[in-house]
Amino acid sequence: MRARLIVFPIKGRNWCFSRSIDTSVSELGYSRTSPTLKDLCKEISSNGKSMNENAELVVDFVSDKMNRAWIGLEKAPEGTFKKKIYGLGLHLLARVKPSEIFLKSISKEVTEVEVTFPKSLNSRLVRRRLRHTALRGTIIHRKYFYGSVSLLPFTMAFTVLPLPNIPFFWILFRSYSHWRALKGSERLLLLVSDFSKALKLDASNENGKEIASDDHGINDSSIPSLVLNPCEELGKLLGQGAGYGVSRRVITDICKAYHLDTKEVLKYHNSV
Template structure:
């Protein structure tokens, strides 16, 4: 499956990295994740799979349960305890960094990427920026994953209280999120051309490195939008136009601009 990635400067030296959410790049559920504990145990015990594959199945099972629980909170009546928990969850989710959301969007099913960026940008710089976010993601999310796993037994102690164990479920979500971001970082590194390709291109400007896993698409339309905007910081109107042009999630893109 090919994913369409969009890269552009959004505020000063801050760049935005986002994945298109159009139908051609969207992820489709595999339909093999069991829905019950019995089904999960049967699938884990009946099939001979590597430990990594079983871990993936377990994570997908937990993720499915978390998504269903979140949907239930979202549909809770206004003013109820579940509704208030949902509001708290939204505030916590707003603190998740956009780079983490971007890396999570690159699943193991992605076998190639198409990178769109303004024509005015140096393609080697775009590649280096993408490689940097992938390398830093493998380091940061591995560290945060270990920290979140360490906190899980501690927060599970709150289960004895007659209230929803919000700390436990939040740490569980963060564990899952860092797991997916780490996988996305590693997958992105596999798909990007290596550093020797940049050196080859700088030595021979007439020959650009080609990769079966990565296609580079500089956009003149992108350039036109940036020319009409403030060079130091893109206004919301321009960001909305970019999101429409490349089918991006506006909320995630605005997070990059609002980062302190």
């Protein structure tokens, strides 16, 4: 699967990294049947799965349950306790850094990325900044993942209260979020670091298929994992203000043109 990434400077060295929203995927929503705990145990007990694959199954199961619970809170009537919890959740989510949201969007299904950036930027610089973002993400989110997991036993003590254990569910969500960001960082680093051969081997092993090989065991004629796309139109939208700071109006126009999450991209602007 190809992911389209949009990269542009907000002000000086502060750049925006965002993934274009795939409308065909987002329209699917959660119409599929929610897996049960019995289904999860059946999948884990099946033969031929490694420990990492089983861990991914558990993470996907927990993610599905959290997303469905969040949708339930969103649809709760105004003034109810559930709606107040939803408002608190929105306040907490607003504090999550946009770089984390970006890295989480690089899922394990992504096998290549197309990077769209202003034509005025050097392609090597864009690639270097992407690699730095991915490498930094592997360090930061691994540290915070272990830190969040270590707090889970302490937050479970709040279950004695006659109220929903909000601290536990928030720390559980942060553990999941850092895990996804960590895996996204590792995937992005693989895609932008000339490791396309290793990626092809990884994909072939997952699909159980063999790929045509040359003397080195890899078909080098395959599609590259990284496509750099200098865009003149994006440069025109940015205008001459990128060095002094891009306005909120310009950011909104870019988000509409390239199908970006305006709320998340504006976080880059607010952090300047």
